[in-house]
Each structure stands twice: as structure tokens, then as C-alpha cells.
Amino acid sequence: MTVRSYIILSDARDLKEFPNLNGTSALEFLRLDRASINYVPPSLCRFCPRLKSLDLKVNKLTTIPDLTFCRELRVLDLAHNKITELEGRPFKNLSLLHDLLLSHNSISNIPREAFIGLKRLQFLASLLGEVFHIIELDPQLFASALVLKCS
Numbered sequence: 001m002t003v004r005s006y007i008i009l010s011d012a013r014d015l016k017e018f019p020n021l022n023g024t025s026a027l028e029f030l031r032l033d034r035a036s037i038n039y040v041p042p043s044l045c046r047f048c049p050r051l052k053s054l055d056l057k058v059n060k061l062t063t064i065p066d067l068t069f070c071r072e073l074r075v076l077d078l079a080h081n082k083i084t085e086l087e088g089r090p091f092k093n094l095s096l097l098h099d100l101l102l103s104h105n106s107i108s109n110i111p112r113e114a115f116i117g118l119k120r121l122q123f124l125a126s127l128l129g130e131v132f133h134i135i136e137l138d139p140q141l142f143a144s145a146l147v148l149k150c151s
Helices: none
Strands: 006-010 029-033 053-055 075-077 099-101 123-125
Touching: none
Parallel strands: 006 029, 029 053, 053 075, 075 099, 099 123
Antiparallel strands: none
16 A cells, blocks of 8 residues: 655735655655745755645745756646746756646746657647747757647
8 A cells, every 4th residue: 555645825815834744755746835935945846856746825935946967857837926937957857747727827938948858748738829929949859748738
């Protein structure tokens, strides 16, 4: 029998600081949605290297968190935040990520290299109508995706 480790803090509107997750190395699913978090510590993935799903929707994040060491991540939900750009290569080490939700943000620029590393991406939720400038993306970027749905 497989034991899965979850932390769910939903609708914690007064939660302004990211909780200390030291000692949660077996954590696979983290949901901190509908809170007031504006910062994710870069140590998150060092404390939780087995994280498979990270749900931070409806918070106050302005940037994509540093997820460099979250190599097991498959689902990332950053919808309904205040993210304004996809700077650099924010997903470069997330080769197992298959669902990326970025809708309802204020993203005004998507650089060419933004999605590099997403070898298994199958679902990208982004309201392209909100994006003011998309630099031409390499057509081979999502070549390995079976079906890529943009909504």
C-alpha cells in the first residue's frame, strides 16, 4: 500500500506567510489556495523534494516561485495570482510537469525561453487574451506533448 502525504490549507485568507515545511520531505501534494501569500521561499523544493502537485491558486504571488529542485512536480496551479511576467526559464527543471495553470494573472510578456524544460506538458491554462506580447515560440518546444490544450 502506498502512503501519500498531503497538506491542504484552503480558504485561509489571513495566511500571509508561507508555512515552514522543514521536516516534510515525504510531502507529495501541497495546496495553499485562496490565501494571501505573496512569496514562496526558494527552500520549498529542498524541504519537499518529492512534491508532485503544488496548488497556489488565488493568492498574491507576483512572480513564478523558484522550483528548481522540484523535479518530481507534475501539476502546478498558479492561477488567479498577480504574476506579471515569465522571466527567464522558470520551468527549466520541471521535465515531468504535465499541467500548468497560469490563467487570471497579469502576464504581459512571455519570452521565447519561458517554457523550455516542459517536455511532458499536456495542459496549459492561460488566458492568452491577457497577454500583451508573446515572443515567437519555437514550434519544437512542445513537440513531445501528446495534446496541448490552451484555454
